[in-house]
Amino acid sequence: MRDFEFQNGTKILFGKDQEQYVGRESTRYGKKLLLHYGGGSIKSSGLYDRVVSSLREEDIEIFELAGVKPNPRVSLVREGVIICKENNIDLILAVGGGSVIDSAKAIAAGAKYEGDVWDFYTGKNSVSDCLPIGVVLTIPAAGSETSAGTVITNEDGFYKRAMGHNNLRPKFSILNPVLTYTLPSFQTACGITDMMAHILERYFTNERNVELTDRLCEATLKTIINNAHTVLENPTSYDARAEIMWSGTIAHNDLLSTGRVGDWASHDIEHEISGIYDIAHGAGLAIVFPAWMKYVYKHDINRFVQYAHRVWNVEIDPFDLEKTALAGIKKTEEFFRSIGMPISLTEVNIFDEHIDEMAKKGTERGPLGNFVKLYEEDVRQILQLAK
Amino acid sequence: MRDFEFQNGTKILFGKDQEQYVGRESTRYGKKLLLHYGGGSIKSSGLYDRVVSSLREEDIEIFELAGVKPNPRVSLVREGVIICKENNIDLILAVGGGSVIDSAKAIAAGAKYEGDVWDFYTGKNSVSDCLPIGVVLTIPAAGSETSAGTVITNEDGFYKRAMGHNNLRPKFSILNPVLTYTLPSFQTACGITDMMAHILERYFTNERNVELTDRLCEATLKTIINNAHTVLENPTSYDARAEIMWSGTIAHNDLLSTGRVGDWASHDIEHEISGIYDIAHGAGLAIVFPAWMKYVYKHDINRFVQYAHRVWNVEIDPFDLEKTALAGIKKTEEFFRSIGMPISLTEVNIFDEHIDEMAKKGTERGPLGNFVKLYEEDVRQILQLAK
Structure with a gap:
């Protein structure tokens, strides 16, 4: 820590x-x-x-x-x-x-x-x-x-x-x-994605021995996941709306960052997309985060296994940790889709033409991220994975 | 909430x-x-x-x-x-x-x-x-x-x-x-018990739909439990000491109380014991809390099942929820014993003579607790269970 x-x-x-x-x-x-x-x-x-x-x-x-x-x-x-x-x-x-x-x-x-x-x-x-x-x-x-x-x-x-x-x-x-009862479903879902992304940015760290904050992150993620479909199906469910609202604050009040260094590359990449295309920040994150995960998971498979198991209830296969890790990434992507988020650039009409520009502009002040340092070519590949 | x-x-x-x-x-x-x-x-x-x-x-x-x-x-x-x-x-x-x-x-x-x-x-x-x-x-x-x-x-x-x-x-x-490296083992263990008790007091609530704070409580409890034996066996383990120290703050900074009403009867009963006998507060809590749990668990077996399962990894027996609940209480008691805490009044040389007095004095300003309201006779019975 x-x-x-x-x-x-x-x-x-x-x-x-x-x-x-x-x-x-x-x-x-x-x-x-x-x-x-x-x-x-x-x-x-x-x-x-x-x-x-x-x-x-x-x-x-x-x-x-x-x-x-x-x-x-x-x-x-x-x-x-x-x-x-x-x-x-x-x-x-x-x-x-x-x-x-x-x-x-x-x-x-x-x-x-x-x-x-x-x-x-x-x-x-x-x-x-x-x-x-x-x-x-x-x-x-x-x-x-x-x-x-x-x-x-x-x-x-x-x-x-x-x-x-x-x-x-x-x-x-x-x-x-x-x-928040009257928020359109899409905006509710963008908010859910945004708060999850705030936790995920903190969760993927190279810091060892951060058990308390790992578990607090997982607790908050699970609560959001468990209440997401309820608020979408029943927008006036007070208790589910309250869980989501308070989780959104906890996700980003910096308690979950204590003793660790988060990543934040996905946010930075998303800022390049929504800076140009003016798409909703949450929607951009739903597109970028799974792609980022696919690109970096080999850097620390154990952490992705822990994520898959504790957040998504994926059973750990001790003989194939990579399979477990990938199952967690797949669950993340499926969840975003299930709440109505786009999970690819093409779904929001963003095609190849701007990928080079975004990769260049996003890294012009230096590499992105802390979990894995991402240079222009890395960002380009992540955006390609997000197509 | x-x-x-x-x-x-x-x-x-x-x-x-x-x-x-x-x-x-x-x-x-x-x-x-x-x-x-x-x-x-x-x-x-x-x-x-x-x-x-x-x-x-x-x-x-x-x-x-x-x-x-x-x-x-x-x-x-x-x-x-x-x-x-x-x-x-x-x-x-x-x-x-x-x-x-x-x-x-x-x-x-x-x-x-x-x-x-x-x-x-x-x-x-x-x-x-x-x-x-x-x-x-x-x-x-x-x-x-x-x-x-x-x-x-x-x-x-x-x-x-x-x-x-x-x-x-x-x-x-x-x-x-x-x-905290130089704290004697007994004092370290008393501290661990005290912080766990702060969370348990908040955890046992009658409030429905408090998923986020339930999970944050469980996350903090699990972290304390997972690091307790490490700090006792290896007092200079920085990371384990850090997890315990930060958990002790989170346990009682009131975030875990948000949206719910805690119980606090066990603390009040313990205050009667340590008010008279000047025993360590943590030791008193290790004695009182399991007895309190045994006395009140039928009030909300589901909550005790959740506690047993999520905190102590007890498998839920859907055909015998009471057995699951009791297994969680037993795990709590065994854990306190495993870190060197007394779990009965007789171990700290407190015998029958003061039980009536403590029950009377503890409730003279009204009943204790919120999860279950405890009157003089209830407190007496809990102290008897704690013998």
């Missing part, structure tokens, strides 16, 4: 009607708030009105910035930064899913920075100070509601880049599973 | 030599520090010198209060409160195990209170403000390094009482598994 620091102080309010407390929680951080969200769904569902009403009860002055899209854009972030600076905003409240929260984090960092916010994503500068962030979560997927990270797309070249800082963890996050 | 609030912002520094950062972490909270510890073991090990040297590098003025004993006493707490008030202490640093940390929490609360600190333990008043607390952990067991709770014994009547408040969670906790 590696040495580590871990701190995640996000206050979670979990359960029915918890959004009624958004005013009480927000007012601890000031009276001028930027309400950040996506499109009209929070208005048609009535959530917008409930949030605004709770904020007004605390006499909070509300500024608004709507229009966050999936794969959120740096141009909107820059607008948000200007609003915050011009109006001395105290707190940013993100009402939405991972895209809205990631965009809010970028604004929070940019609001306390003299330069251009994109600097944080290129590594030109790193976050020191930021505005506090609050969250009302509507899509369980990205784990951004307690994570330190944010992923933003720069339309100028379609670069999708990540950055993180412990100060960017939201101060509070409100998680009401009822708000 | 129940609605819940969860927030645990304790900063963890985990790994080799991490105590070197205690000055850097402490200085964030001020320059006047009360160093709180037990006996001479931290001096003979050299830990005391390393801590003091790190604090002096930051020009921190150190006040000292040593002498914390297992089952820490309110009299020493009151001394600490006076030191803090008279010297305007900024931060209390606990160097030790659960007893030292619990004592530090009591002092931290008492230092910001006009009345007598014992009021918090009788329920006469509740904590609102407290001094910040830092921790250098030397015994993985109580989980007090990130928990909100504290247990103190009042010598006037030998009452052992618990209280908790989210503000009492330490600001930082330094966990270096190497510091």
